[in-house]
Amino acid sequence: MANRIRILDPITANQIAAGEVVERPASVVKELVENAVDAGASRIEIEVAGAGSDLIRVTDNGCGMNREDAVLALQRHATSKISAPADLAKIGTLGFRGEALPSIASVSRLELMTREPHVLAGTRVKVAGGQVEAVEDAGCPAGTTVIVRDLFFNTPARRKFLKSDATELGQISDLLGRMAMAYPEIAFKLVHLTRVLLQTPGSGNLLDPVLQIFGKELAREMIPVKAAGENIVVEGYLGRPHLARSSRNYQSFFINGRYVRSKVLTRAVADGYHTLVPSNRYPMVVLNLALPVNTVDVNVHPSKLEVRFTREGELAAFVTAAVRSTLADTLLIPGLVPEREAPPGWDSVPRYPGEQVEWGLQHLHPGGGSELREAPAPGMGSADQSIGHEVRIPEPLERSETSGETFTFEQPDLLPEIESKVREPAEAEQPESVAALAGMRAGESTTTESTAANRTSKLPDLVPLGQIELTYIAARGPEGLYILDQHAAHERINYELLWERAARSGGETQLLLEPLTLELTNQELELLVENIALFRDLGFLLEFFGGNTFLLRGRPVDLAESDVRTVIRDLLDMFMDGPRAIEPRKLREEYIYMLACKSSIKARESLNQAEMEHLIWQLGRTENPFSCPHGRPTLIAITSSELAKRFQRI
């Protein structure tokens, strides 16, 4: 009987590997661009046709390869990036598996042209379906150009699963946007047919790609963050809380230049924005993290999208602190990023919204031509709303026949100006926080131990004018009209006050002579039994009585007896759907929310002038005056210029 098991031939093996690594045109672009980055390129141009199925051309000005390497690179597990198992523990390059190029070559017609700068002759290698067809001298610029044609021509099944051109192109564009943010020092250019979809100057300033990708309206509402600690540098941009979206797609994390998805980081950012955005929304952020390579494990999955951190708790705490202190020092009033004159040339910069898919559809729409909807306007609330603000895409900035030729990016020289315009609002309006901000930038965390009373106000000078519907307070301020939600504002004040108190004492229990009985449902009962110690820490002294009954033998000193029953039930309800073991911090937080809410001014309560003034005074002295503990805004602004516009004065 013949042996049934045999070693697969290399082409089959590569096609299998391709299944993992090369899913779609965007994955090809990713692998090739990452190679270009690892080759030390300062310029990378990507040209695609047919949404990448027909043609992908990636040209870089990196180190290039000699002929032997060029041939070897097309073999499986051939890589220059690591050489021994130990290297896996300290991966500093994007690629390392040595699988990408042969995998791509096995499912396409691939042409590789490469030349080392100091060598005169370059090399051209042609491969089709994994079979090397030609290796020859060729004249080409220094660096490497990879041309991938007819992707998946020999794997029709895979080809069938490709999505619409718009989607595939959207993915490519999305990917390059992220690469551009990860490597602001590299000039990227993405061309589809003859249209420039993305172009960054490679200035090293993260603001440039952010501006390109999010557009000026959003970029203006992004707050720069930078913090350095021992073995860690965090740098990037934080979207103002009101820009928060219902999906995480607007969060980009880069670890040492690699785009990653990380629950740890998503959570750390959420903690930093805690109470500033509602729990079901995700703030927009772009964060570049520089970490020692040996603390990050990228060898988790072939796509390298997931990573593991060795000291993830510390990392998360650092990111949270950086986010929190940056936000704490910023004036976060929705509506209060004043319209400013765009510097000349802004509108002529090609710019693409974060939602590339939408763009793609627009692009394919007959007659849609070169017009494009801008990304959702800030302050409009819903992520899906777009303003009717049409922007013209200029003609490609330069000739598009780029094959094999050196290229230059023509980028208007306006970046310093843009930077100052974007940063100006936050700093100019808030002189007192500049010092704190500067301290933060120097890598210190700003932990002020001051109590509410001796803090300086974080709000502008507001003079209350009166109440609207006995629910909102209208106030006059430096930038125009401000409207406060009196309940939300008071909740924020009480919430911070109670936290401060809880931090110092808490859990004190007034014992009761005659216990209060508490009848619970089975579900409530189980949850309470499981977490009885946590309730005890809050000051609820509970004792199981039998059946469905609990006896309350002591209540928190701060809680009125009449509220005890409802508070326990509400707390249990809150956690009914979650895991059985309640997280102590969450429980305490919900409890404090409840106390804060109970002791706060309600809507439809009449306030006199002095009360309104005092409320504003107190709010200004909270850590986070801009949102209530549940993340809803406490105040909004209608700027003078907006008023002027409405009255058609300008």
Place this chain on the structure above:
Amino acid sequence: MKILCTRDNLLNGVQMVQRAVPSKNALPILSGILLKAQNNRLYFTGTDLEMGIFCSTPVQVIEEGSAVLQARIFSDLVRHLPDTTIEMELIPGTKTVSIRYNPSETSINGMDPEEFPVIPELDDNLTIRLRTQIFKHMVKQTAFAAALDENRPIFTGVLLAIENSQLRMVATDTHRLAYKTGVIESTFETAWQAIVPAKALVEVSRLIKEEDESITLVLTDNQVLFRFGDTSVVSRLIEGQFPNYKQVIPSSCKTKLRVGTKAFAEAVERASLLAREGSNIIKLKIQDNVMVITSNSPDLGKSYEEIDIENQGEETQIAFNSRYLSDVLKVIETDEILIELTGSLSPGIIRPLEAENYLYLILPVRTN
């Protein structure tokens, strides 16, 4: 109805019964005072249905009858009437009462006396009598300990119990309990108890005049009547089972100390000023012959008080809500008190020195 009377006749009656007139009520008739002229007396009645107050004053009745007048207007008018003979007459066929004080006249539109709730007469078969001074003292030392919060109604009342020819009053809001016994004049062998709203007892105490020597309590299943001088107060009883107070009072203690009431009260007051907002927590540290009282409010400051004591037991410490301490120290009349403690989680007991008829129990605050 037609009578002749003086301003003082009216003023006394109006001021008495007005205490029972609710300040706001959905039932308009309750905002009135019922006036009834009969047997050469004028009877006044005010009620909020929880409690009713009656009193009477001798007047010259020309024609018997009754009327209901708005309490607020009538009492304000009476207060400003001249000191002369006053004639009050219900204009026949109307509800209007004409009040004449020569040569002037004020007419007040009244309400229908038929609509005024009838407060049932109580059988006199279960009555006790005691000295008003004792009664007032008992109320003063217990009623404050009842709960204001209507959440658990029985705790808004004071337990009145007759046992061994003694009247006992017990009140608790579940954080502290006050217990007082008093001698009754009539011998009374039946054991009886009821929960009377603290508010009613406080009202009765307030209405008792210097010259009223004794007070009679008429007891029924759901009401209690207090009769003193020309005045009667009837109150509904609170239904429910009062907790077994005897069971919660510890019979022994590990720390027993003697301290001057005034010095202790003042130290507690000062310490409570700097107790953490919302909690009123002060800490007592009982040492050999010294008690240290501390409080600490992170926002306001802190307090350290040291007073001399005579300790006959173990050293200990305990935390209390200062309000529950200062409440009792205001009503104790002896110069010295005894404090009995057993560790920091058991109730503390305060008694006036050498006065067995009063006891105040206070539950501690468990601190971390």
